[in-house]
Amino acid sequence: xxxxxxxxxTLSVQEGDSAVIKxxxxxxxxxxxxxxxQELGKRPQLIIDIRSNVGEKKDQxxxxxxxxxxxxxxxxxxxxxxxxxxxYFCAASRxxxxxxxxxxxxVKP
Amino acid sequence: xxxxxxxxxxVICKSGTSVKIECRSLDFQATTMFWYRQFPxxxxxxxxxxxxxxxxxxxxxVEKDKFLIxxxxxxxxxxxxxxxxxxxxxxxxxxxxxxxxxDxxxxxxxxxxxVL
Numbered sequence: 001x002x003x004x005x006x007x008x009x010t011l012s013v014q015e016g017d018s019a020v021i022k023x024x025x026x027x028x029x030x031x032x033x034x035x036x037x038q039e040l041g042k043r044p045q046l047i048i049d050i051r052s053n054v055g056e057k058k059d060q061x062x063x064x065x066x067x068x069x070x071x072x073x074x075x076x077x078x079x080x081x082x083x084x085x086x087x088y089f090c091a092a093s094r095x096x097x098x099x100x101x102x103x104x105x106x107v108k109p
Numbered sequence: 110x111x112x113x114x115x116x117x118x119x120v121i122c123k124s125g126t127s128v129k130i131e132c133r134s135l136d137f138q139a140t141t142m143f144w145y146r147q148f149p150x151x152x153x154x155x156x157x158x159x160x161x162x163x164x165x166x167x168x169x170x171v172e173k174d175k176f177l178i179x180x181x182x183x184x185x186x187x188x189x190x191x192x193x194x195x196x197x198x199x200x201x202x203x204x205x206x207x208x209x210x211x212d213x214x215x216x217x218x219x220x221x222x223x224v225l
Contacts, residue, residue, distance in 0.1 A: 034213070042219070043219055044202075046213065096158050101152045
């Protein structure tokens with residue numbers, strides 16, 4: 001089955017800096033790669049997603065890149081703000097969705 | 110957007126009792142619903158995939174007789190934790206796909222189960 005690895009597990013940045021979270025997946029047939037933001041005790045919220053026929057997607061301060069050959073995808077957050085602090089999960093999906101272990105992002109004001 | 114509700118939001122029960130958690134898609138029909146379990150500071154672990162009108166598909170290591178899933182309609186799936194024990198205490202989250210739609214999953218708000 002699909003195996004998703006996510007790094008780093010924790011990330012601390014200064015407000016205004018950029019943050020990058022990386023994930024790798026094992027199933028080359030996976031075709032959908034969402035990123036979720038989860039605040040403590042709440043449901044995961046989809047922040048951006050990318051499909052296997054696209055290499056990059058951007059939405060304001062958030063961007064995701066996908067390298068199908070290498071089977072890895074990354075989340076980029078620019079101009080980070082304290083409210084970006086949360087746990088971020090990557091996921092890879094073909095028939096069902098597998099999540100990475102999560103990255104706890106802390107943005108220091 | 111698509112809304113998924115879950116009930117109850119939290120439940121405390123005694124060891125040995127059974128607890129039912131409901132997951133509803135409020136404004137769309139969901140062909141498939143998923144049940145996840147999340148321990149503190151850990152990722153979401155897929156427990157089972159629930160398809161309307163058919164038996165759920167359980168992930169390896171998940172006891173189907175302990176975690177009963179019923180997907181009776183296109184808008185409702187239930188998870189029953191039978192004979193709950195303290196180690197079953199966790200955050201249970203469901204999600205649903207749009208029927209015939211994209212792979213996007215919409216998550217319920219989660220149910221925090223505490224077994225005493």
